[in-house]
Amino acid sequence: MITETAVLDAVAAGEHHDPHSILGAHPSVDDTGHPVTVVRALRPLAETVTALLTDGGEVPLMHVASGVWEGTVRHEMGPYRIAATYADAPNWTAADPYRHSPTLGELDLHLIAEGRHERLWEVLGSQHRLFEGDPGTAFAVWAPNARAVRVVGDHNGWDGRLHAMRSMGASGVWELFIPEVDTGTRYKYEILTPSGDWILKADPMARLAEVPPATASIVTSSAHTWNDGAWMTRRAATHAVAQPLSVYEVHLGSWRPGLGYRELADELIGHIAQTGFTHVEFMPVAEHPFGGSWGYQVTGYYAPTHRFGSPDDLRYLIDRLHQAGIGVILDWVPGHFPKDAFALARFDGRPLYEHPDPRRGEHRDWGTYIFDYGRNEVRNFLVANALYWLEEFHADGLRVDAVASMLYLDYSRGDGEWEPNVHGGRENLEAIRFLQEVNATAYRAHPGVLMFAEESTSFPGVTAPTDRAGLGFGFKWNMGWMNDSLVYMQRDPIHRSHHQGEMTFSFVYSFGENYVLPISHDEVVHGKGSLLSKMPGDHAAKLANVRGYLAYMWGHPGKNLLFMGQEFGQIAEWSESRGLDWWLLDQPSHAQLQGFVGAMNRVYRGQAPLWERDDDGTSFTRIGAPDWDPNVVAFVRRDAHSGHIAVVSNFSGTTRTGLILDLPRAGAWNEVLNTDAAEFGGHGAGNLGLVYATENEGAPPRATLTVPALSTLWLRHARDPHMPTPSHA
Template sequence: MAQRRGGTQSVTERSTEPQTVADIIASGDPFSVLGPHEVAQGTWEIRAIIPDADGVSLLDRDGHSILAPMEKRLPEGLFVGVLSASERPDYRLRVQWQDRVEIQHDPYSFGTFLSYDELIQIRTPGSDAVYTKLGAHRLDLGGIQGFLFCVWAPNARRVSVVGEFNNWDGRRHPMRRRHEGGVWELFIPDVTAGQHYKFEIIGLQGNLLALKADPVAFAAEHPPATASILREKSAFEWRDGEWMKIRTRRNQRKAPISIYECHLGSWARVPEEGNRYLTYRELAVRLIPYVQDLGFTHIELLPITEYPFDGSWGYQPISLYAPTSRFGTPDDFAAFVEAAHAAGIGIILDWVPAHFPNDPHGLSYFDGTHLYEHADPRLGFHQDWGTYIYNYERQEVATFLVANARFWLEHYHLDGLRVDAVASMLYLDYSRKPGEWIPNRYGGNENLGAIDFLRRMNEVAYASAPGAITIAEESTAWPGVSHPTYTGGLGFGFKWNMGWMHDTLRYISKDPVFRRYHHHDLTFGLLYAFSENFILPLSHDEVVHGKGSLLRKMPGDRWQRFANLRAYFGFMWGHPGKKLLFMGGEFAQEQEWNHDNGLDWHLLSDPDHKGVQTLIRDLNRAYCSIPALHERDCESRGFEWIVSDDRDNSVIAWLRRGNDEDSIAVVVSNFTPVPRVGYRIGVPAPGFYSEAVNTDASIYGGSNVGNLGGILAEATPSHGFAHSLCLTIPPLATLILTFERP
């Protein structure tokens, strides 16, 4: 970053002075008028706009001696002073206000800062220039300290920095336009970290826009306040080097991944203190040990990029580079991530590049034009959500978003990004009727710009953060979502299996007497289970907006509802695919999720709820410790049907295989309340099959029907195998058995 003094500001003859202050600040280059100008040989004129000042004088560089008074040339506050000097003078301004005196450095005594190459990098996908150059960065210029402000607003007529340091007065600090990149920049000395600021923008048509938050702000005010906050470069010292090193060596497709999805604002509250949120540091002490004890490998956070409306749960973000201030400072968030890594838990962030809200202080109509969004609402407006769609075909917009993904992975050491609403990005006709969308240049409904953006984002993410993962929430049959970009895929590491979720929840909500007619809902997912690297999600979307909690979806009396849920969890953890469970599900939350309240932790005093929590802990331990349950989650050779067609008994059974020949697990589910005694299933090898998990165990709240801890295979052919097990399958239960060679 260049740091120059003087330069283009010096002239050899007096220019015609503007008639008003408005002329100066609207010029796009206030430096051509303000600051020091050599108007004759050895004569320098210093000009400054300081509205409402009673008087201004020029001081020496140390701020001790008055060199010359400054004359008020325009009533709006243009002050001019004259100095005799053989070279460009070094000075300070003494400003007399009605109630105080301030000594300032003149922002207009500095030259340009961003080089031509840096301006080009700002629009180069994959570069980190968006967050290392744009935004507000603290500089120390030979003892002169302040912040360099840079913002992309190519169509604006004028951009000013406003904040508490200049009484939010747009006349005080108009910025310089850098035509090479459509970027405006200004170094303001003497401002300090913690101060609030925004940008005041005159749009293309000469209209004054609502004050805009910095798109690359690194911290923001607690909503409903909307200002950006100046932030020092973080002094946080990461101590997770060992975790990061191990992560780079992990093959995530073969590793156990069990994700606890969490909304930080409603995991727990502090009722005795006004129902306030827990802070990031309090969550590090309470949430992380809890998740660690339950055996989850990752926490997935609903979006914590700063957002204005609590009811959006974070899915309508404003400041993509700022962790929400609801729970503390950016360094507090970093401490939370580090604490997770120390506990052996990865952090995944729900990331929202699909759309953004229309709040006036945000990105919409940013410089008086549709800069970040498409101008045509058929391309640029989400009818379902009332939000704007990014214009992915504009290179600067794509670069802004790709850089944001890189920022979270690199700067905050995150272990993954789950990309929200990918289907809405891929299809131009997503949730639109005929005539409400515009085909692409080939006449199709694919959003070519979004496709290119997603591929580039994934390439950059995996290159810049080895061992991290990207996950697509994609609800259609788009091919190759989790395939490499060099094969034509989108490049994600994993994809949510939304079809599995909907099919199996529909099945499990049926009364057991009718399940025989819906047996295909259990088996259909295995037809495509290995076409992508799937995650099986039971997410927040399934327990809100009148859908009821997971427990409330279960049919039958109280005992049957809990048994159904336990059997379903066992079925899920034994099924191919990584796992995701939304908070509260692990102890069978009764009420559907409410973002304004904490979870119903008192339910853990009930043995049935405590039993479900104990089951989830044991399922996670089994999943992580039994290679057959995770090593080939994404490979068809790791799965084999045993029983797929017993719809009359609602029984289903399969084999899971790991990399080693003897790495075998058997999963059996009975989705009726009738115990199946003497039920024979074939197995591939003789030996003992231990009950690693029986969801009907009394410790979970079940009836304790089972096989006394395991069963020895018999030399009786069944289901195409030479050996078989004669099982007692408990009612409404899942068994997970592991093979031990004799």
């Protein structure tokens, strides 16, 4: 019999680090030396407590102290239940959580400590399962500084004293299997900090959380059956840099407010079918407490936001998109996390997920904490999280937010506010190693996925392989091109001739990385206005500028991304609190702009010179002489099979007739896209669908063509002259 009062008091209070050593069934010997099994259960305030055996036998337990009851069985015990009666409360019967062995094995604990458990979500968090004969839920959480941890929730009336967890030693993991806890159960962890305070925390590994502002975690499991096998097989065999890629960036809550994941499927697929994008990119779908953060202040890294449905509802949406031939990219935020008291911040009473040094562990501008990338378990938490979205939700890629803030120790810090690395430099070496690991691991585990960096500096080798000291991303957002080109386009056309370099400087470095050209949500908020509203001139001129700019962008080396609403000329600045102005499509000019985007995407996808060699500088040549015009930007793109497309943009407000242009080949060049076509809302000026380049002794072949004002032409060389339908390939 256990007689130590302090031990029993700790067990009764749920403060013992190893309650399984006291409670549950334990082999022992009686006074005569015969083997017996001692059963102990914690039932405070009970009048009687009995162990109910599977063979129908009953073992009465005696009260020892502090609500701990004990009895003896003279044989080995299998599964059993505990029954208790009360004077002023209903009788109670349940399986005993403390009869179970640990749900994590030694290998799991070793891999967690080493930071190498690539399927961390399968062992930490809450796992609904059948375990040692009992249906229930296994709970496991990493909290190495905790003195005790308890599971509280719907299953115990939010009184955690009956469900104290067991410490798994030096790993810092706490574990408990609770029978009869089903999916849908809300729960949190009560953590006894080193200072002696109890704090209440959501599960960092929860795969579902309550709809904000509620903050509890929820036990869940998946019943989704995937039907995208053909897509996944094809993706694994795809070299993404040599494929067409045009991305439609979506904020789920404001694309069409009120739609959940499942309702979005039909409408979003229909819209993408019209507009022709190859992929959608969802702004962060991980759970976040404040909608105004757009998802970039994550509190539930493994939990799709419950605002729009269940995790299986999100799986359904992605599955449907794949079946429709549309890829899915998810925004991912491993650079920082918010200070909300219920989540990761100071998780077990001390800095744990965040770096303990505020010079490295805090973003003062953003009011957030920075992950401790040098700690094995934290790095594992993030690497496994990337794999989780790729594995469990079949995401085709991750766009990593705010990479620059991760790379530099002095990011947004003044003198004396940062500490150099071990070599005296400003680079965050631990964050660099983490990014290399997550990229290398993602590509190894899921061939064909896309990893994007939102990186705004000149950090070298962002898309270089990790075995060549690169960060290992597949693509980098070209923020320089975005800033320069938007500054240029906002100028009155009469002044653009003095600033052509803003549109052409990117040609100098376009092949230094694998780039995506982004017109993202960041460019249409905080007073910047929508893409259409940035453009000079009257409404017709604004629309013409947008068409000409987008066709220039789609022709420029690199892949493409456009934020929702810009495809039909959203006028108002975007706000997450309201939907897009879909009513604009009732106006012909805006419907024509959307029709143009769809036609451009379809032509783009059919023209390999515009995407097949985006990583090869020899696939690109500037053209222009002898008839140079400072408002005209022209270049040629080539594919791997000698196909050529010339991109010719006139950013002035005047149609340029009789423009003489050097082209790399003589013969017919089909006008496969003309942004001034009448069907797109333009004036219909152009070249009747065909341009001829004639042999020119001692000089390249030359063509004379018309380039409408504020427009872009795509010309495709054809061996046999023919007249395609204007603006369609």
